Amino acid sequence: MSAPKIIIIDYGFGNLFSLTNAFRFLGIEPIVTSSISNIKTADALVLPGVGAFDDGMMGLKKKNLVKPILDFADSEKNLLGICLGMQFLFDYSEEFGKHEGLSLISGAVKRIPDPKQNKNYKIPNIGWSELNKSKHLKSWKNTVLSSSKEGVEMYFVHSYVALPENKKNILASINYGSNIITAVVQKNNITGLQFHPEKSGPEGLKILKQWVIQIST
Amino acid sequence: MNTTFKKIRIIPRLDVKGSNVIKGVHLECLKIVGNPQDMATRYYNEGADEIICMDIVASLYGRKNLLNIISEAAKNIFIPLTAGGGIKSIKDIKNILRAGADKVAINTYAVKNPDFIPKAAKAFGSQCIVGSIEAKLIEPGKWEAFTDNGREKTGLDVIKWAQRLEKLGAGELLITSVDKEGTTKGYDLELMNKITQAVKIPIIACGGAGSPKDFYNTATLGIDAIAASHVFHYQKHNVKEIKKYLKNKKINVRT
Numbered sequence: 343m344s345a346p347k348i349i350i351i352d353y354g355f356g357n358l359f360s361l362t363n364a365f366r367f368l369g370i371e372p373i374v375t376s377s378i379s380n381i382k383t384a385d386a387l388v389l390p391g392v393g394a395f396d397d398g399m400m401g402l403k404k405k406n407l408v409k410p411i412l413d414f415a416d417s418e419k420n421l422l423g424i425c426l427g428m429q430f431l432f433d434y435s436e437e438f439g440k441h442e443g444l445s446l447i448s449g450a451v452k453r454i455p456d457p458k459q460n461k462n463y464k465i466p467n468i469g470w471s472e473l474n475k476s477k478h479l480k481s482w483k484n485t486v487l488s489s490s491k492e493g494v495e496m497y498f499v500h501s502y503v504a505l506p507e508n509k510k511n512i513l514a515s516i517n518y519g520s521n522i523i524t525a526v527v528q529k530n531n532i533t534g535l536q537f538h539p540e541k542s543g544p545e546g547l548k549i550l551k552q553w554v555i556q557i558s559t
Numbered sequence: 560m561n562t563t564f565k566k567i568r569i570i571p572r573l574d575v576k577g578s579n580v581i582k583g584v585h586l587e588c589l590k591i592v593g594n595p596q597d598m599a600t601r602y603y604n605e606g607a608d609e610i611i612c613m614d615i616v617a618s619l620y621g622r623k624n625l626l627n628i629i630s631e632a633a634k635n636i637f638i639p640l641t642a643g644g645g646i647k648s649i650k651d652i653k654n655i656l657r658a659g660a661d662k663v664a665i666n667t668y669a670v671k672n673p674d675f676i677p678k679a680a681k682a683f684g685s686q687c688i689v690g691s692i693e694a695k696l697i698e699p700g701k702w703e704a705f706t707d708n709g710r711e712k713t714g715l716d717v718i719k720w721a722q723r724l725e726k727l728g729a730g731e732l733l734i735t736s737v738d739k740e741g742t743t744k745g746y747d748l749e750l751m752n753k754i755t756q757a758v759k760i761p762i763i764a765c766g767g768a769g770s771p772k773d774f775y776n777t778a779t780l781g782i783d784a785i786a787a788s789h790v791f792h793y794q795k796h797n798v799k800e801i802k803k804y805l806k807n808k809k810i811n812v813r814t
Contacts, residue, residue: 394684499686
């Protein structure tokens, strides 16, 4: 079968080069665009992002991308949010005041509580952490993590954490000092990764590849 | 595994001049050691956690060859890449990120225009802005910040400048000991310890690695990341060996 048409949404935030490069490595040429008509024709959407929540949402709004993304999510085609892009999936974030997100998954985004117990754990969390399977879940079968082993290490850069209302939306989390931080969320066709799979070495690429396989089947 | 400490990142650093990776002692007496793309790829395959790539003559001559180097180096590596050298504007940062870097390291221009750091942090997020400091011991327990590979004095006290950079919005600090750089005699532990105590943002220690033990001694300070070039460039030890050594000594590293 032909390669799926993957669109990376370009709204001025995020390292699009790395993400494009990672998909290319997997044999897929993604389209980087902010064109609404183009988004409608995609098989799957990637919502990337780095930086502050409010600035990012403003970026989406300025390009009139909020409705097209919500419509796309309704269509039951696959949507992947990465880092800030994952945080957008929730109802609101408390970064620099309360700001509304896309409300595709119920829950809030809040600052990582001070990991008091050990000053070695700083905020922002910059670095590699091990993914643990959520206790609400039997296995990672049929998810983006189905080819990953528990304890696999991913690269994180963030100061805020997503708190889904329904814990069953959490596939994986990390331990960060005394905190348990949401790392992977899924609700039907919508998946979110707090870490950067495109920057997490061969294991990160494996997760992206699994997502591509999901789209194609 | 020891989970009370965060995983320490091991970061090979490539100093480039023209199209070559070079290496010197105290940031001088430079010798060519390879090409950036091959070396970045080799370190990625060895299990490096990140790569730092610095154009060391950019701020001396205002050259702009860093973009080409970054876009070549970034092609085959899927780990974070920090680039630095000659950054003077928001546009410079945009171009470097577009070429494939994830973070930028800023030294000279931050010293001349401290107000640039908050502007850059606002535009790209603090996580993207690495404050780079070249430190020289000037009297016992006191270091001065230098620019242009340890050639130009700034009159700034390293500890105070580090704290100022944190306040201005830098997300990480790259601390290079000019005294130790290229000597393979070990990191400036006193300096790294003082910096770690003085600021809350992640610290990348750089300059002086010669043996696995040097990495260990630095790791025990509670530092976040350790950069090295000489030991890796001359293949005295590869990244995998260093990590294995640290892991055996109960230091938490990515496998």
